[in-house]
Amino acid sequence: MRVPQSAASDDTWPDFICATCHGPAGDTTNTGIVVRGGYGSTRYDTSSLIWVVRGADVYPTGYMCDGCIDRAVSDGALEEFQTSLGAAETGLYLSEAAYHELFCHGARSAYDAFWSAREDSPYVEARDPEALRTVIEGMRYRLSGDEVLASAVSTQRSPLGWGAVNIGYAHAVAAIALGCGEADPGFETAAADWAQARRALDAQIDLASHSTEAMFAAMAEDTDSVADQDGD
Numbered sequence: 001m002r003v004p005q006s007a008a009s010d011d012t013w014p015d016f017i018c019a020t021c022h023g024p025a026g027d028t029t030n031t032g033i034v035v036r037g038g039y040g041s042t043r044y045d046t047s048s049l050i051w052v053v054r055g056a057d058v059y060p061t062g063y064m065c066d067g068c069i070d071r072a073v074s075d076g077a078l079e080e081f082q083t084s085l086g087a088a089e090t091g092l093y094l095s096e097a098a099y100h101e102l103f104c105h106g107a108r109s110a111y112d113a114f115w116s117a118r119e120d121s122p123y124v125e126a127r128d129p130e131a132l133r134t135v136i137e138g139m140r141y142r143l144s145g146d147e148v149l150a151s152a153v154s155t156q157r158s159p160l161g162w163g164a165v166n167i168g169y170a171h172a173v174a175a176i177a178l179g180c181g182e183a184d185p186g187f188e189t190a191a192a193d194w195a196q197a198r199r200a201l202d203a204q205i206d207l208a209s210h211s212t213e214a215m216f217a218a219m220a221e222d223t224d225s226v227a228d229q230d231g232d
């Protein structure tokens with residue numbers, strides 16, 4: 001929602017007023033789920049952040065200034081997960097809570113799109129929840145290529161960013177395809193399980209890449225000592 005304050009500026013660019021502190025802001029919007037940094041933001045232009053808190057702890061929706069974003073980030077309420085201009089490591093060390101909320105955001109987006117187009121409601125049937133969970137996970141993997149369920153994973157981390165949202169979205173599409181809608185064994189439960197598994201996978205990748213580095217370092221040392229011996 002844009003609030004142009006024409007009297008306050010003689011330039012054609014409208015002023016954006018922060019919905020939290022009512023000070024000047026850039027074109028940075030807080031939807032209450034994500035914050036997308038835009039033109040006029042010094043530190044968050046092109047960045048996306050996810051709220052890892054809910055309800056009253058989320059700042060008012062609307063524009064948000066850099067100062068208020070800084071405060072929410074340092075309070076641990078908001079986490080930056082993607083950027084095009086900032087540090088290369090942004091989004092590489094996301095918390096379990098951030099993964100959870102990104103997944104939920106994707107799942108909700110799919111349900112909203114589906115049910116608003118269908119104009120009817122999800123239905124519930126008594127089926128085996130455990131069997132459904134497994135099938136939904138399998139379909140989710142096919143739709144998203146989720147590394148958590150892959151048998152082989154990369155040996156280095158890359159920022160997941162909006163990929164986590166897409167995995168949640170794929171989960172919901174799989175649930176809808178099976179006629180579960182939001183009555184699938186629970187996208188919130190799936191999000192919590194997935195977030196935990198993704199964090200565990202991150203730790204495993206780091207461990208593997210560190211031990212690979214250590215192995216190469218040890219091999220290099222061995223080669224050096226062999227070279228020294230040969231030289232003698």
Ligand SMILES: [Zn+2]
Pocket residue numbers: 018019020021022023064065066067068069
């Ligand atoms: Zn503010």
